[in-house]
Amino acid sequence: MKKIALLSLLLFFSIFILRSFIFGPNTKLTDGEFNSQKFESISQSKKVEGQISLQDKPSKKPLPPSHSKLKKRKKPNSLHQYKNEDNNKERDPLHSAQTDQSGKIFPRSVKVDDEYIVAYGDLIIGSADDLSDYQSGEKHLDIPPPVLWPKGDIPYELDSSLDDPIQKELIKRAVEHLNTVSGINFHPRKNSEESYVLFKRGDQHCYANVGFRVGVSYVSLSPGCGEKEIYHELFHVLGFFHEQNRPDRDDHIEVLWENIDEENWTQFERFSVESYPEALQDLNNLPFEFESIMLYDSYSFSNSSDYSMVKIDGTSFSHQLIRPSYTDLERLKLLYP
Ligand SMILES: [Zn+2]
Numbered sequence: 185m186k187k188i189a190l191l192s193l194l195l196f197f198s199i200f201i202l203r204s205f206i207f208g209p210n211t212k213l214t215d216g217e218f219n220s221q222k223f224e225s226i227s228q229s230k231k232v233e234g235q236i237s238l239q240d241k242p243s244k245k246p247l248p249p250s251h252s253k254l255k256k257r258k259k260p261n262s263l264h265q266y267k268n269e270d271n272n273k274e275r276d277p278l279h280s281a282q283t284d285q286s287g288k289i290f291p292r293s294v295k296v297d298d299e300y301i302v303a304y305g306d307l308i309i310g311s312a313d314d315l316s317d318y319q320s321g322e323k324h325l326d327i328p329p330p331v332l333w334p335k336g337d338i339p340y341e342l343d344s345s346l347d348d349p350i351q352k353e354l355i356k357r358a359v360e361h362l363n364t365v366s367g368i369n370f371h372p373r374k375n376s377e378e379s380y381v382l383f384k385r386g387d388q389h390c391y392a393n394v395g396f397r398v399g400v401s402y403v404s405l406s407p408g409c410g411e412k413e414i415y416h417e418l419f420h421v422l423g424f425f426h427e428q429n430r431p432d433r434d435d436h437i438e439v440l441w442e443n444i445d446e447e448n449w450t451q452f453e454r455f456s457v458e459s460y461p462e463a464l465q466d467l468n469n470l471p472f473e474f475e476s477i478m479l480y481d482s483y484s485f486s487n488s489s490d491y492s493m494v495k496i497d498g499t500s501f502s503h504q505l506i507r508p509s510y511t512d513l514e515r516l517k518l519l520y521p
Contacts, residue, residue: 279439280454281429287458289327292450298387300404301325304429305451305480307420308393308402330395330423330461336366336520338421339373339380346385346405354411355383358418365513367520368422381421392417394425395461412506416477419508423519424464427472427479428493429455436472437493437501444492448485452493463518474501475509 282290291303294310301310301318303325310318310325317323340359346352359370373380379398386404390413393401403417428437431454439452457465464470473479474495482500486492491500503509508516 279441279449279452281456281459283456283459285458287329287456287460289455289459291325291327292453293447294325297389297391298404300391300402302391303327303450304426304453306389306391306417307425308391308404327394327459329459330425331397332423332461332519333368333396336368338368338370339377340370341373341380341382343382343384346383348407351405351407351409351414354414355405358411358414361507362418362422362516366516368516390414390417392420394420395423410506412477415506415508419478419512419516422516423461424478424515425455425460427476428452430467430472431455431457432467433472435496437495438498439493440491443486443488443490445485445487448487451480451485461519464515470515471511473509473511475503475505475511477503477505477508477512479503 282292284290291309294301294303296302296312296315299312300308301312301315303309304327307327309327310323314323318325338359342352342355346355362368363370370381379396379401381401381403383403383405386406386409388406389404390406390409391402391404393403401421403414403421405414405417409417427433428439429452433439433454441449441452444452457467479501480493481502482491482493483502484492494500
């Protein structure tokens, strides 16, 4: 009997430990990342029915899986709790970006990298110098719908930190190319011009601000950022998000969540239509573009040798272009005729 009692006790504690390990709060973030739940002020915005709020208590309703593969996912932790009053309104609300009614996005997690605070892979949304202001709630981390550059006029400057002549030449060629195919006008900045794009050298990755902002918009390029990446970041600066974040992406691609680490799920959130510039809100006129310079490829953020995204027919995609596709340029003309 004693042996049975001892074994039961051992079993009970094993389950308890295992349970805390699996379902415990997500405090394990990778270096340089922090949990945006700390920024309670972010969630002070108006809550929209059916939208996710970090402050919501977990819903007791079961997850509405949009496809069978979702069933294999780990139980969502506190970062991904959601409340959805009407599950028919939106498929799989767990993977929608948190927004307010104006379309302003409140990222669930961000990364502090070098001098920038970055969301959704490569979008600069703040300066690391202001980190304490964000943590205290004095400043807010959010992504408003991109503002277009007035009259398509874009002063730019190449920072002296850029020391690779090839990279500098690629930047100049890229902006000149975009000038010839759309209504935008990149031109070297005059001292009097207050708002401009500054191309800087970064230590790692390639980052950019999204759309126009008063003051400096950064394009940060590490030595590894080539022509393709320069165009990609330029499109962010011009007001574009990633193609896989489109509100209707589930009609065109399937995200294989089980192949993506949970901390990277935010990369694949669906944005709301209101989060886009007005000229890009009519999705019927904007077919999903597998050749887009703004679409990640099938292996992006995969935690294995398996795909993270496939087309709806199950096949993979990988764009070969190092420049914007025809469709990308057509969209650019929609924003800057
Ligand atoms: Zn990007």
